[in-house]
Amino acid sequence: MRSTTSRRAAAAALLATASVLAAAAPAFAHVTVQPGTASQGGFTAVALRVPDESDTASTTKLEVALPTDHPVASVSTEPVPGWTATVEKTKLATPLKTDDGDEITEAVSRITWTAGGGAKIAPGQFQDFRISLGPLPTDTDKLVFKALQTYDDGNVVRWIDESTAGQPEPQHPAPTLTLTKAAAGGDGDHPAAASQAAPAAVAKPSSSDTTARTLGIVGILVGVAGTALGVLGLRRRNG
Structure with missing residues (x-):
């Protein structure tokens, strides 16, 4: 029972991560006016x-x-x-x-x-x-x-x-x-x-700033997914 619950929790975390990434991606790809x-x-x-x-x-x-x-x-x-x-x-x-x-x-x-x-x-x-x-x-x-x-x-x-x-x-x-x-x-x-x-x-925004923000968001989301998978693995070993 605990294994099933853990798998569901991990799947939910992965789905949430994928949804956030899918929603965030287009925001970086619009045609925009700078500044x-x-x-x-x-x-x-x-x-x-x-x-x-x-x-x-x-x-x-x-x-x-x-x-x-x-x-x-x-x-x-x-x-x-x-x-x-x-x-x-x-x-x-x-x-x-x-x-x-x-x-x-x-x-x-x-x-x-x-x-x-x-x-x-x-x-x-x-x-x-x-x-x-x-x-x-x-x-x-x-x-x-x-x-x-x-x-x-x-x-x-x-x-x-x-x-x-x-x-x-x-x-x-x-x-x-x-x-x-x-x-x-x-x-x-x-x-x-x-x-x-x-x-x-017309100066371009700092690529390092943009990259840092993007990687920070992705890092947090990947961390959430990794934690969920770790919990799932631990549950399996304990079960």
Whole structure:
């Protein structure tokens, strides 16, 4: 009886471990905006971070739609070796006003990066696609960049689902840049300040920190599973 109970406990522990790992894995594989926040009205540089989730296929194209309901007047791309960036613009229903009183009648609405030669994102790898943009709108608290990720086996993953506060994260959340109120007296709304801050803004998070957190979680879960198996073995010897 004790042996049966022990086996059930061990199986439950293993199932719980597998469930947590399965739930945690997708969180590391979304297409995201790095960093995820910027100041309203300012200029910034961000990276669209694209991981390859497939075990067998490589990523060959990324299409990103910029919101036209909250357009950004100035958008530029950073060259990515081996990739070609194509920028599309859309005529604005309501022109944007510049500080000089000029009107901007069109804005970037889509950017498509296409891999050439051997510049694919292979399984287990990621690529940053960096853009500079501003001034950021002041009438919204976020910018949603809906994205399509195309693999060389023809599969297309649509990162277009918008997250809702208080609700579970969707399976394919759209990359989102959260906009915060600008600090009083700050210089984040000046292009010069943005150019100086760009390297820090697009800096990759420490790989050692990410690895440590990931390994820590996995270590705890493996420890739980190991303990359960140890208890099972002890029960068998005693039984």
